[in-house]
Amino acid sequence: MVERVGALEQFAAELRSVLDISRETAEETVAWVNSIGQTKKLLGSTPDQLLEDTVVLLGARKESGVEVGDETEATVCYLCTENEKISLVKKIEETWRNRTYIIETHSKTIVLDNGNQQELLAVVGRKKDASYLHPSHISGEIELEEGAVSGEKNLRVGLAGDGCLLSTILTLCQENKLVCKRSSLTNLKGSTTFSDFVLCSEQEYNWTLLLDAVCLLRSLPLARRGTELSERQSLHEACYAHVGSVFTSYFLKTARHSIEKVHETVLKERRLLEESYRMFDTLHSPRTRTETQQRAHIALGQQKEIEKKIEELGCEHERQIFRTLLLFNSNVLRTNFFLSRKKAFSFRLAGDFLASEYPKKPLAVLLVCGASFHGFHVRFSEIARGGLRMIHSTEKTFASNEKNTFCECYELALTQHRKNKDIPEGGAKGVVLCYPATCDRTCKESFECYVDAVLDQLVTPPSEMVDYLGEDEILFLGPDEGTAFFMDWAAERAKRRGYRLWRSFASGKSTRHGGIPHAKHGATTLSINEYSRGIYRKLGLDERTVRKIQTGGPDGDLGSNEIKQTTDKTIAVVDVDGVLYDPLGLDREELVRLASASLTTEKFDKGLLSTDGFHVHVADKETSAGGIAVPCGLGFRNTFHLIDSFTADVFVPCGGRPGSVTLDNAHQLLDRNGVPRFKYIVEGANLFFTQEARLFLEQSGVILFKDATANKGGVISSSMEILAALALSESVFAREMVAEDGTHTPLYVAVVRSVTETIKRKARLEFEFLWASWTQSKRTRPISLLSDELSTLMAGMKETIEAALLKTVWKTKEMKRRSIIDALPSFFTEMFSAEKIVSEIIPNIPEKYVRLTVAAHLAGRFVYSNPGSTDDNALASFLLSYSNGLGESKKN
16 A cells, blocks of 8 residues: 655644644654664665755654664654653554555655664654754754744744853843843753743844844853853953954964963953954944945054053063954954854954964965854965864863864865865865864754854855955865765755855765765775875885785775775774784775774674784773783874884874874884884875974885875865866756765766776876986985975966966967866766857856866976976976967867
8 A cells, every 4th residue: 555645734644643642732843763773774864954855854862762663752852842752653663564655855755664664763743834853953043033922022042062041141131121031941852952031122122132142142152151241341342352362372472372361361451352352343343334444544543552552561471462362353354253143253364464483374264263162274275175174172182182273274274285286276174173072963063153154254245244355255165084974064054055156165075965975986095095006016016915004994984995995915903993903914805894884993803813913992901912011092092003013014094183193203113223114104194294204204214105195086086076066057967966866877977987087197197206206316305395396386387377378378269268178077078068068067167266277287287297397498388389289279
């Protein structure tokens, strides 16, 4: 029996009958049961991606302990009333037995029948115009609606985790002469806390002011909320004190102090804080329509007065703090600080404010501060790309992570800039430091708030934000540590926010969003292995006999693909669970099994280890491994690569924190006689080695290819994914690139094939160039320096060629057309005619991006084909020859 349910009301009626609940209750209810881990199998997507569906099926909280067939009660959460429990599971099982439902939604058809009734997640009864979502999707939202009684307003504020604004908002209401008739606090099993208020005003009141104030409070860390309103300062001033302290803490010219210490100093000098904020308000508040030049003139006068008072402070450290606060004021080019409905503060700064300790000044720095995090985004060119990573901290590690957050972001962005030598975009990186008390759910919200604050910079009209930049910016985000599964959300959010380039805003998306997932296709590892195999090829080694140690396990992107793509004799794998080791070589079939299932080394069949093999778990205490005493498994895992008892031919770090090997400990990678414990190193993980450590190891005889060279496959994949999203029309992209059911079109297959071939080809070209340059120097010049020089050369060539295009390659429209087609990835010419590329593809790509695409293509052809002769005359000759070739093509 098949019943086709096409209308929500019919389906909801049957649901209410099954649950034996009233219509009124069902319309206010979100119910879910534990699905024994089958959420993705049933939906094929996350709940986030089903928000627009007529029928929403939501995942469960594992801790509910409910399985279908179990009579344990499942929780039914009411968003407007108190929690209640009903016996749900057995009724659902009985009702769905021997019946099949085909539930039509806006985006897909979901079939529920005997085969998957055990995987039934939940069913939602709701009002037609309402959207009741899982708590993880409604956290952080603010609603202000008309109350049941005339003149009353209902205010609801949701925060992830156990955060609460109840007492603070009550104080805020008192400050604004609002009467709170009723307030309540509801926590949904620790996932979201709702503060509800019934408010009224005895006089005419602009309720937008209340919403603005609540948004400000929501963007402050919990530790700041309780005291800010009692310090006799405005809420805006309190928020300014916080974000200014974050900035000042990182960019003090004297010794760095923690954010808390800086904040204490700022609050202590109340008068200077007030005047500094007044200057910030003059420069950046859109409440007045003053021209930017006049704002700057007024602010300059304010700054001079503040500087006089700063000199009166008795402590040089305090003087430096307020000087840095003024630096913050004058270098912000755009900010959402005064916007309503923001979820975090964002500040677009000019990169040239950085001190001389940063060797290359970035084009732009973004500072983002939210309730549960702060972070940065650094980019080195107008159009740049790089991943966004989350840093999770414990109370013990937070101080160290906080100290290094900006430096890590800067170094990663600079590494990315060097890595992006073969693509149109320059380098960028984003880093989000989550505060210690945050749980995984709150870290997801931190990511969302960060992205929303970045989007504020991209989509806010000039009338709502004072703009000293004067131009639109293009910004891309990519997956990195802790964010790989959030890229779909970022793209969808950019679409909802109205960002015109939303399809290209995030790379590494799932195929459901037309993305090319790095992990699925092993993009980053493809380039890493071109360098490993290049070494083996040059030295006449058989890969199957090469002994290897790798960090990064079978549960991660790089680690799993390193296992699946290689045939070497891996003797050790270090991952989140610990250290897996066997001197005779770990069973490859078993490693591949773990990698294919994304399992950690703990799941390795220990019966396949030799007598000298072992697995040390991070939780182990007072054990031994390979004849070595191991007092702490965690410490053993973290320092395994430094222990001299374990050696191999090649070391491939595919995971680990930046700076794991520095000049201080690099000698531990040599034995007692100064002989390298690893002959070859291919650095898969970004910044695993410091540059000083790399140079030391190369001088000691190690053949080492650094991160910016070895792991560029991921950025090439992301760049080509984004180019496809930019170039294809929305209808073509949706039809040809989006795979709802896992079935790929010929165009998508061609794109993926082109990506993998391009990664291998460009990695091989760079390897051969560096090896030839190293050999030419009689192996005296470190490959790490040659790699940096190549990156600098390629970046300079891209800029030079871009500037020369109109005078050389683009002399005529036909030459321009041919050069663009020549520079585009092969899948365009494979799947589209030249006429269609010109009329329907190229017009969709921003002009700046087109120029950079051609420039990057020509820079690569010139440099890799002319080693040792890359001066201006050689470049001019190359461009002339290329232009003549385009002209000859036209004649033919």
